Amino acid sequence: MTDRDATVEDFRRIYDRFTAVISRYNCGNWCAPLNNGEPVCCTTKQAIPIVQKNEWKLLQERTDMWSRFKPYDKTSKQIVKDLHKDCLAIECRGARHCERDNRTMACRAFPFFPYLTRSGDFVGLAYYWTFEDRCWMISHLELVERDFVQEFVAAYESLFESDAGEYEAYKTYSATARRTFSRFKRPIPLIGREGGFYKIMPKTGEMRPAPRSEVAPLGPYRTERTYRAAVKDAGGTLPDGFAWPG
Ligand code: SF4
Ligand code: SF4
Structure with missing residues (x-):
């Protein structure tokens, strides 16, 4: 591990190798009917993409689909204010204009983060628990593709190798997950780095x-x-060719 930040070239290498689709299902088709027709993780009212400055440089070099995020209320202003000095909040032009190759690392990984044990071992993929009620993928961990898990692990190992600060940040965040699930009185669900399901006793x-x-x-x-009742309440329409996964 190095003490420096990940460079533009580090992010370029990670982008080139982290391209796998998360699932054979288009998960956005399932959450969008509950979110005004937009995938939950593609709307800044639900999730604001955060990037390091060097990742931002790479994105600006590759595309014009991203711009600096403009906070729109007290909460979003606070999120931007609390960011680490090396990070910034950005927004894209929306799911209809998504360029897959120019998604951020956060987009590629969502809804997962690398889970690290107390001793710092990267043992698998845990999810951002605040999205449990909105993200369909979190409800269907069994439909996450093996290739995605392998590329996710390789991508974060590579990031940690280049940037010790990122490793420490996820170690701290994993500790927050343990404290939070401890309050919830339930284990943390985990996809193991070699696949399979696990639970972390918080x-x-x-x-x-x-x-x-x-x-x-x-x-x-x-x-x-x-699901049908929630879509009706949200005034949405069922996904095209709706068939309950079974
Ligand atoms: S990852 Fe979750 S929130 Fe994002 S599009 Fe898929 S189901 Fe929706
Ligand atoms: S770049 Fe694509 S995946 Fe990322 S937030 Fe925008 S629409 Fe969603």
Whole structure:
């Protein structure tokens, strides 16, 4: 690991190798009907992409689809104000104009972050828990592709190798996950770095295999009935060719 920040070339190398689709399903088709027709992670009202300055330089070199994010309320102003000095918030032109090769690392990885144990081992993919009620993918961890998991792991290993600050940031964030799930009184669901499902016992940090039955859909995605009702409440329309995954 180095003490420097990841360079433009580091991000370019990571982008070139982190291209796998997250699932054979187009997950945005499932969450968009609950979010005014836009995929949840592609709207800054729900998720604001944060990049390091060198990642921003790379994006500006490759495309004009990104611009600096303009805060629109008290919360978004606070998010921007709290950013580390080496980071900035940006926004794209929206899902209809998405250029896959020019997505940020955050876009490629969402809804997952690299989970690190107390001793600092990168053991798998945990998800951003605040999106449990909106992100369909979080409710269908079994539909995450193996290639995606492998590329995710390689991408973050490469990032950590080039940038010790990122490694420390995710170590701290993983500790926050343990504290949060400890309050929730439930284990942290995890996709192992070699695949398979696990649970982290938040008080002890112990990692145990999780039976498939414990990886259950959440919130509006629990059943076809709850999903249909949530779409109706949101005034949305069901995905084209709607068929409940089974
Ligand atoms: S990752 Fe989650 S929030 Fe983003 S498009 Fe897929 S289901 Fe929606
Ligand atoms: S670049 Fe694509 S994946 Fe990323 S936020 Fe924009 S539309 Fe979504």
